[in-house]
Amino acid sequence: MALGRFPESGPSDTRTDMKEVKILGSGCANCKATYKVVEEAAKAKGAEITLEKVEDLGRIMGYGVMSTPGVVIDGQVVHAGGVPDRKTVEGWFS
Numbered sequence: 001m002a003l004g005r006f007p008e009s010g011p012s013d014t015r016t017d018m019k020e021v022k023i024l025g026s027g028c029a030n031c032k033a034t035y036k037v038v039e040e041a042a043k044a045k046g047a048e049i050t051l052e053k054v055e056d057l058g059r060i061m062g063y064g065v066m067s068t069p070g071v072v073i074d075g076q077v078v079h080a081g082g083v084p085d086r087k088t089v090e091g092w093f094s
Contacts, residue, residue: 018048019093024060024070024080027053033083034069041086047093
């Protein structure tokens with residue numbers, strides 16, 4: 001499991017608009033590509049996110065995702081199966 005936070009902020013940051021993003025998958029090439037496109041799109045849009053890789057099959061199935069990679073934002077599945085295109089991902093952070 002890996003966590004990332006974008007953009008950098010100090011400990012006194014009290015904003016509540018940060019999105020919690022999880023990439024669901026086994027660590028395959030498509031999962032890694034999805035992580036990268038989400039990370040890059042969030043940075044490009046100036047979105048503050050926490051980014052987590054979820055590779056545990058039980059946790060993935062708990063979201064009802066049967067085809068990976070999956071993307072969960074603030075507890076809601078927004079994508080499953082295949083690498084989402086950059087334009088779609090940027091729309092998640094608009």
